[in-house]
Structure formats: C-alpha cells, structure tokens
Amino acid sequence: MSSFSNKFNGYTMTQLNEILEDDDKLSKMVQEMDEMQEVQQSKERTLVNNRTLAEQNLTLQPRLERLKEQLTKRYGSLQESFESYQLRKSTLDHRSGNTSLDTLLALLQAEGAKIEEETENMADSFLDGDVTLDPFIDVYQSKRKLAHLRRVK
Template sequence: MYRHCPLKKLTYISRPLMQDVQQSKAKTLVNNRTLAEQNLDLQPRLEHKKEQLTKRYNCLQENFESYQLRKSTLGNTSLDTLLALLQAEGAKIEEETENMADSFLDGDMTLDAFIDAYQSKRKLAHLRRVKIEKLQEMVLKGQRLPQASVPPSRSQDVSAAGSYLVDGSNGSSPVAQPRRSASTLPPGGRASPPQVSGYGSMSRDLSFIGAVRL
C-alpha cells in the first residue's frame, strides 16, 4: 500500500510517536506546576525555620560566651585578658552584621529574612558592648582600689566580673571615676582602656532598619 508513498508511510508511523511526546510534555508541565505550588506553600514554613535556627544559634553563642566567662573566672584569668576576649567577640559580631548587610544589598537575602537576622545579631552586639563597658569600668575600679584601706584581690575582681556578666546578679552598676592625668599615674601604671559607647550605634541600626522597611 505504501510501497510507492514513503512520505505517507513515515507520517503514519511518526504520528503516534509525536502524540506520545506531546502527552509526556503536557504531563511534565503539570507536574512542574504542582511542585512549584507546593514549594510556594512551604516557603513560610522555611522562613520560620530559618528564624528559629538563627535564634538558637545566637542563644548558643551567648551560652558559649557565658561558659568562657565562668571558665576564665575559675582559672583566675586577669580582668585584662577577659576584657580582650570579650572585645574580640564583639568585633566578630560586628563583622558578621556588616557581611549580612552586604549580602542583603547584593540581593542574596530576602527582606524579611534580613530584618529578622539583622535585628537578632545587632541585639547580641549591643549586649556584648554593654558587657565590655561594664568590664572596662571594673578594670578601672580595680586600678583605684589600692587607695582604700582593704583592697580586694584580683581574683575577687574576676569573680565579680563573671557573676555580673553571666547572670546580672550585681544590683548596681559600677561608676567609672575620672581618668587620671599622665603625671598622677602610679609608677608602672597605665591609662584606663577606652570606653565604648553603644547608644549611637544602636540608633544608627534602628534608622537603617527603618530605611530598609521603607
């Protein structure tokens, strides 16, 4: 029948194959659409899990910091060493927030994810900055105490610092005395460490987050 019509014979044979390909294509499109809808439905849950993970990570960092402070207290570490460790952690969290802001500006993070993570990181950064300020005041107070009749030992200073910074058991904040001039410093003494103020940085963070929301 098709001996003298090879084109018709080829068309007759390829028609079922083309129908199968079209049906397979349509089925694949339907499956892809279904998967896309499922992914969109799971997006809020994914964002919630990410937020929980960020909070737990920050909690872990705080617990590790408390552990280091207690360990330093038990090891009779000097206040200067403890202050240096805490300042290093503060610089680390500052760098992490800067990298996070860069990632958001580059389009690597969504707005909601950035705001949640950034606020959590900045909160931790401000808490550490306050701890650094209090510890600096304790170092300064420890340098003034030799004028008193019964000066406490350095180990008592470390114990007080660890107790305050870990659980906030100290009811009153130590007040820093005015800085001594170079001529009144004791022999072999040194100037007090620079004070770090976190309030200006906090206002800048709030302004930045407000601008991002707009």
C-alpha cells in the first residue's frame, strides 16, 4: 500500500482529478500495481491447485462408487443377519418361556422336595407293612434316582 501512496505523491491535484475521472487510466494504474499483480498471481495459483485437486477427485470417483456399493451390500447383509438373530432370539425366548435361572432352580427344588416327601411316605408305608417288598423296591429306587438327578441339576 505504501507504493500506491508514494506513486501519487508526485501528482498535482489536477492530475489526480484527471486520473479519477478517466476510468481506463485508473484501471490500468491499479492493474500495474505490485499488490494487484501479487493478488492476480495468487488467484491463478489457487485456480491451478483447485483444478488439480478436482482432477484427482474425479480419478477417485469410481473407487468411491465401488466402495459405496460394497458398503450398501454389507449393510444389507448385516440387516438380514440382525433380523435372523431377532427371529431366533424370539423363538428361543418363547420356547424357554422367558424363565430365569432362579425360577428354574426354585422349580427343581420344589419338585425335589416333593419326591423326597413321596419316598418318605413310601418308606413309612413299607415299614407299616402296607406295601410288599418287590413293588416297593422298584418304585422307591426310581423315585430316589429322580430325586438325586433333580438335586444334581
């Protein structure tokens, strides 16, 4: 900016008015200024850089399109897998009745206690002489086996 003001220091007021009224002369002077030439060169460099970047981007476009297509396919596959998972999970939940492990444990313990009581009642019946030995042994062994299995589970 200092070269601009230095350039006009030597002009008289009438010369300055003439320049101000003559648009072509003023435009020519502005175009010849160092600052304006630097701005013009910077603009040209920026345009060249932008063009180079645009060309590079255009060469990458087919790869981008191919990768987009792969991503779309994989996303579709993921959706199918997720839907299959949801279906299997709902089937499993339906089959298991959504019972928790604590509930299953409580049920097994209750059934185990019930069989224990039945076997004790059978033993009492046998000791009282209400049941003979052969049927008692067959039934008693099977129920005790079931009671032990439930306890182990």
